[in-house]
Amino acid sequence: MRLKFSSITVASAMVLGAASVASAADVKLPSTIAWSAYNTGSTGYNQSVAIGKALKDAYGVDLRVVPGKNDISRMAPLRNDKVQFVNNGAGTYFASEGVFNFGTKGWGPQKVRMVISATSDGNVSLAVAADAGVKTMADLKGKRVAVVRSSPALTIGAEAHLAFAGLTFDDVEVVEFGGYGASWKAMVNGQVDAAIASTTSGPTKKLEASPRGIMWPDMPHDDKEGWARVQKVAPYYVPHTATLGTGISKENPSEAGGYPYPMLITRADQNTDLVYNMVKAVHVQYDNYKDVSPEMKGWSTENQTFKWAVPYHEGAVTYWKEAGVWTDDMEAHNNQLLKRQDVLAAAWETMKDKDLGKDEFLKEWMKVRAAALEAEGMNPVWKE
Secondary structure, eight states: OOOOOOOOOOHHHHHHHEEEEOOOOGGOOSSSSEEESSSSSHHOOOOOOOHHHHHHHHHOOEEEEEEESHHHHHHHHHTTSSSSEEOTTHHHHHHHHHHGGGGGGOOOOOOEEEEOOOOOOOOEEEEGGGGGGGGGGGGGGGGEEEETOOOOOOOOHHHHHHTTTOOGGGGGGGEESHHHHHHHHHHHSSSSEEEEEEEEOOHHHHHHHSSTTEEEEOTTOHHHHHHHHHHHTTTTTEEEEOBBTTBBSSSSSEEEEEOOSEEEEEETTOHHHHHHHHHHHHTTTTTGGGSSSGGGGGGOOOOOOOOSSSSSHHHHHHHHHHTOOHHHHHHHHHEEEEEEHHHHHHHEEEEEEEEOOOOHHHHHHHEEEEHHHTTTOOOOOOOO
16 A cells, blocks of 8 residues: 655635635634643643643633653553543554554554644654764664654654665664653663654754764665565655755755654544534645644645545545535545545454454454455455
8 A cells, every 4th residue: 555645726725815815703713722742842832832822812712731751651651541532653554554563452444534734844763863973764774763662653753764774773783762752852862873763853953963963864765675675664654855954955965765744633423513623723824834834834735645544534525625625536435545544444353352462453453454454355455
């Protein structure tokens, strides 16, 4: 399953621009809303806070942002009704697919839904300390690479970048951490040489300002074999050139890759009116938070990604249709993703009575999952 960014047309953007003059009275939200996001200081957290201020100023809504150090700790509050939305990353895809940490008895494939996303001029890439002597991805052989427990988005991201150069975790020294923040403190302190991050995130600036410095090894887009290896490990990654981020500019771009980040998601059974009004509020208020930081432009109409790897919530689809940007092609793509989630859910039901240990359960589930998807002509991506 090859995934591609799909942006709306300029003409559609003009239609939505006209629709965005809706008055504050048109948005109906509860007085308090809760999102979970990445750790304090991360791009996802900072952008959530900026959007929260705009919602407070416009609608009197208090947006509570709950930081989570990994995918599970961000998704658990959504599942347990502690938050209504998650400003998430690639973990959304793993949750929808029911793989890695979401392939355990307590989780399984989650019917998560997209609401609105951001694709800025930054990337989600593997950063390297400048003093590590790395110039290309191949130079990472033998270096110390950070991975975060319970965060397959970060761990698989690191693995995918290594795969570009034909490397695996066996070719590097893997250093595990309990959270994203801890992995980046270790970068600054000289305990590791490479870690995944958004190019615009706060911790990367600390590394740049430290004696170690920072650099971003390129993943040249014309290296088709390298990119085939990347997408075999992480099919949600696509080539993207960053012109925004720490040590990055239009004059000094980073030719690597990424995916929509952050992306606001919710559960399939979330109240449709709440979702409709949430996406409307975030979108209508764009002009009131876009200048907080350069990466906020990712939330603009022209930077929306309507054809990714996880389906949109019906409340969000209703809004995007009213805005005039939702196409028949997007509808067909969304329906296929909804069907995929139904296939995964049905397969998961067959696992509930299986009395297996943790490792055996995961192995069996991955076989059952792959078989169910293949029976419907769908690519399982992972079979084990």
